[in-house]
Amino acid sequence: GDSVTQMEGPVTLSEEAFLTINCTYTATGYPSLFWYVQYPGEGLQLLLKATKADDKGSNKGFEATYRKETTSFHLEKGSVQVSDSAVYFCALSDDSGGYQKVTFGTGTKLQVIP
Amino acid sequence: NAGVMQNPRHLVRRRGQEARLRCSPMKGHSHVYWYRQLPEEGLKFMVYLQKENIIDESGMPKERFSAEFPKEGPSILRIQQVVRGDSAAYFCASSPPGGQYSGANVLTFGAGSRLTVL
Numbered sequence: 001g002d003s004v005t006q007m008e009g010p011v012t013l014s015e016e017a018f019l020t021i022n023c024t025y026t027a028t029g030y031p032s033l034f035w036y037v038q039y040p041g042e043g044l045q046l047l048l049k050a051t052k053a054d055d056k057g058s059n060k061g062f063e064a065t066y067r068k069e070t071t072s073f074h075l076e077k078g079s080v081q082v083s084d085s086a087v088y089f090c091a092l093s094d095d096s097g098g099y100q101k102v103t104f105g106t107g108t109k110l111q112v113i114p
Numbered sequence: 115n116a117g118v119m120q121n122p123r124h125l126v127r128r129r130g131q132e133a134r135l136r137c138s139p140m141k142g143h144s145h146v147y148w149y150r151q152l153p154e155e156g157l158k159f160m161v162y163l164q165k166e167n168i169i170d171e172s173g174m175p176k177e178r179f180s181a182e183f184p185k186e187g188p189s190i191l192r193i194q195q196v197v198r199g200d201s202a203a204y205f206c207a208s209s210p211p212g213g214q215y216s217g218a219n220v221l222t223f224g225a226g227s228r229l230t231v232l
Contacts, residue, residue: 034220041223043118043205044157089156093221101170102147102207102221106156 002027006090006105011114013080013112021075021108023064024091031092033057033066033073038087047075057084080112118143118208118224119188126230133193135227139208146189147221148181151203160204163189164211196231200209203228 006023013019026032027063032051036044048057053068062077090105120137127133144165146232149157149171163183173222174181180198181187195198207221 043120043223045223046220048221101159101162103159104149104156108120 001093002031002092002101002103004090006088006108008098009087009109010105011105011108013110015055015112015114016079016081017058019075019077019080019084019110021090021110022089022103023073023075025071025073025090025091025092027071027094029094031094032033032109033064034093034102035064035073036089036091036104037071042061044089058069068110070091080110082112082114085112116220118206119229120150120204120206120224120228123225124228124230126232127196128232129197130195133196135191135193135204135229135232136188137187137191137206137208137224138220139206141228142210143208143222144211145209147193147209148189149205149207151205151226153202157205158228160191178200193229196229199229201229201231 002065004025012092012113034049035046035047048059050066053066056065064073064075066073087107087109091102093102118140121136148160150160151198152159154204161174161181162170165183166185174179178194180192203226208224209221
């Protein structure tokens with residue numbers, strides 16, 4: 001079945017540092033890929049997405065590129081802020097069944113310190 | 115335009131009691147998904163429903179758990195005879211009809227219902 005593997009956390013960075021959170025996936029079809037963010041005590045919010053190979057998703061300074069050859073979708077940000085502290089989930093969506101069945105990674109907790 | 119509304123936000127039950135979690139999808143959304151997040155873990159798919167139909171319940175435990183999405187009213191996730199291992203955050207998500215053909219292949223999540231079993 002489909003699966004998503006992302007790097008273990010927590011990741012602790014100083015403000016303005018460069019962020020990379022690795023994510024790889026296995027899927028039988030041609031999934032869409034997502035990064036969701038979860039702030040403390042809240043639900044998941046979509047951060048960015050990419051629907052086909054070589055697409056780059058970007059939002060709020062975050063970006064990730066759909067790499068089919070390495071089955072990866074790493075999240076990057078050039079300069080993190082304290083407000084970016086949250087848990088980040090990589091996910092894939094297989095809609096081959098006609099609906100969105102989303103498989104999530106286990107999440108990576110990011111702590112940004114001033 | 116309200117998002118996905120879940121209630122209660124927090125629910126405490128004793129072992130053996132029943133828990134009912136409600137989810138109202140976004141306006142115009144007719145597809146509802148339930149996910150469970152155990153402490154320090156990612157979200158696990160439980161069930162996908164359309165109005166009056168369970169489409170995929172492959173992630174639902176076979177015993178004690180049930181879900182419905184009636185023609186009128188919210189979707190309900192029901193857990194009978196709760197045990198401590200049911201303590202988790204339960205998230206509902208919704209999407210518009212059309213699936214892959216709509217191009218709107220993004221789920222909108224509610225804030226979750228956090229169940230604590232004493």
